[in-house]
Amino acid sequence: MPTYTTDAIVLGRRNLGEHDRILTLLTRDYGKLNAVAKGARKGNSKLSGATEPFTQLKLMLATGRSLDIISQCEISNSHPALRSDIGRLTRSSYLCDLLDCLIHERDETSIKAIYDLSVAALSLLEKESVWKDSPLHGFEFRLLTILGYMPVLNHCVLCDMELSDQMVAFSASQGGVLCPQHASAASDHFGISADTLQTLQDFARVGTEKLCNLNPGPQSILHINRVLREFMKYHSERTIKSIEFLESIRAMGN
Amino acid sequence: MHFAKPLARLVSELERLPGIGPKSAQRMAFHILRQPREEAAQLANAILQVKESIRLCPECSNFTDQEICEVCSDTRRDRAIMCVVAETRDLIAMEKTGEYKGIYHVLQGLLSPMDNITPDMLKIRELFPRIMNGVNEVILALNPTTEGQTTTFYLASRLKPLGVKVSQIAHGLPAGGDLEYADQATLISALEWRREI
Numbered sequence: 223m224p225t226y227t228t229d230a231i232v233l234g235r236r237n238l239g240e241h242d243r244i245l246t247l248l249t250r251d252y253g254k255l256n257a258v259a260k261g262a263r264k265g266n267s268k269l270s271g272a273t274e275p276f277t278q279l280k281l282m283l284a285t286g287r288s289l290d291i292i293s294q295c296e297i298s299n300s301h302p303a304l305r306s307d308i309g310r311l312t313r314s315s316y317l318c319d320l321l322d323c324l325i326h327e328r329d330e331t332s333i334k335a336i337y338d339l340s341v342a343a344l345s346l347l348e349k350e351s352v353w354k355d356s357p358l359h360g361f362e363f364r365l366l367t368i369l370g371y372m373p374v375l376n377h378c379v380l381c382d383m384e385l386s387d388q389m390v391a392f393s394a395s396q397g398g399v400l401c402p403q404h405a406s407a408a409s410d411h412f413g414i415s416a417d418t419l420q421t422l423q424d425f426a427r428v429g430t431e432k433l434c435n436l437n438p439g440p441q442s443i444l445h446i447n448r449v450l451r452e453f454m455k456y457h458s459e460r461t462i463k464s465i466e467f468l469e470s471i472r473a474m475g476n
Numbered sequence: 477m478h479f480a481k482p483l484a485r486l487v488s489e490l491e492r493l494p495g496i497g498p499k500s501a502q503r504m505a506f507h508i509l510r511q512p513r514e515e516a517a518q519l520a521n522a523i524l525q526v527k528e529s530i531r532l533c534p535e536c537s538n539f540t541d542q543e544i545c546e547v548c549s550d551t552r553r554d555r556a557i558m559c560v561v562a563e564t565r566d567l568i569a570m571e572k573t574g575e576y577k578g579i580y581h582v583l584q585g586l587l588s589p590m591d592n593i594t595p596d597m598l599k600i601r602e603l604f605p606r607i608m609n610g611v612n613e614v615i616l617a618l619n620p621t622t623e624g625q626t627t628t629f630y631l632a633s634r635l636k637p638l639g640v641k642v643s644q645i646a647h648g649l650p651a652g653g654d655l656e657y658a659d660q661a662t663l664i665s666a667l668e669w670r671r672e673i
Contacts, residue, residue, distance in 0.1 A: 265652075274621060274622055274661075302664050311589070311622060315626075319590050463591055464589040471589075
């Protein structure tokens with residue numbers, strides 16, 4: 223049975239039979255794929271700790287008939303700090319769910335950039351941020367850029383009018399912001415304040431190290447969360463299940 | 477399919493069971509076919525009886541065939557300590573230790589962000605009136621998985637304001653485990669939960 227090695231992040235897992243698990247992996251070299259972790263549900267299995275979501279692994283996989291099989295595995299980073307509170311757990315779960323929804327199986331297009339971005343985002347989520355969602359939203363914007371879905375934020379999608387310091391509308395179906403004259407052209411539009419537009423433009427502009435210092439007002443936070451929620455839902459082929467859970471955790475102040 | 481229709485139906489019903497693939501379903505179906513009629517009837521009756529007689533205990537949400545489950549109706553149990561578990565299977569595992577003499581609460585699942593399993597889908601609302609009824613300590617005995625930890629943090633944040641002591645079972649290396657292959661999270665837990673000998 224031919225084998226290959228790669229770095230991977232565990233995006234999710236489901237049970238198979240009595241003792242095994244199927245892992246959904248984002249690999250750095252081969253894109254998203256499913257692989258079997260044999261015996262991972264046995265109490266003293268060497269694989270059990272490696273099958274938890276957001277764990278970073280170095281893997282040797284054997285090519286199987288339908289699913290590849292994990293033959294060797296070393297944990298490079300289990301991101302213990304992500305498992306230290308419900309806010310980090312939920313945001314990391316959403317990040318993995320988002321990758322699972324937006325990345326096609328075995329699609330290697332820009333996969334190294336996506337993998338490195340995901341590793342950096344998980345590490346950033348482990349750190350303290352002024353606004354808990356800033357590392358997550360920074361990740362979302364960069365992922366959208368790599369996938370070619372980045373929303374237009376500097377000018378009206380329909381008339382190219384430059385937009386800043388004014389109340390505008392956002393439409394996921396139109397792919398960005400709309401000037402007040404063209405807002406009614408999209409049925410899914412909703413208003414966002416000038417402050418929100420400024421923060422959205424900042425997210426697309428600032429480096430990773432400055433993300434953790436972004437601190438928008440409460441109204442802008444609600445708008446930014448909504449912009450990204452609607453945009454991600456529009457571009458995902460299936461329901462991003464963790465969005466609602468994330469919203470309920472945000473509502474609890476976590 | 478080349479099976480006779482009743483046999484094909486049995487195979488297709490068995491395939492719907494968790495962990496049962498087409499080959500296993502066929503093997504089980506042929507086994508049932510070869511059994512004496514009485515044994516097959518016993519199996520069918522057992523399945524129906526489970527569906528008809530098993531319900532959730534109104535106190536702890538454990539599966540029971542009584543009005544109140546055996547644990548809740550046992551007067552020797554310490555009602556000041558409550559152990560919260562995810563499934564009845566976990567309750568049975570705790571009972572097998574013979575070490576725990578308090579009462580239980582079965583959540584019938586775990587919170588899961590990725591599957592959008594929210595608190596209102598579990599037996600969490602039923603937990604709070606029981607806590608107010610003389611419970612001093614709640615032991616959260618949930619799996620050390622992403623879902624288990626999410627549920628643990630959620631319950632701790634809801635229970636601590638009630639003034640009750642909330643503890644979590646220790647996490648670390650399993651009996652017969654291998655230190656070399658343990659992940660960071662497991663080893664960090666093992667160090668955190670170490671005790672003097």
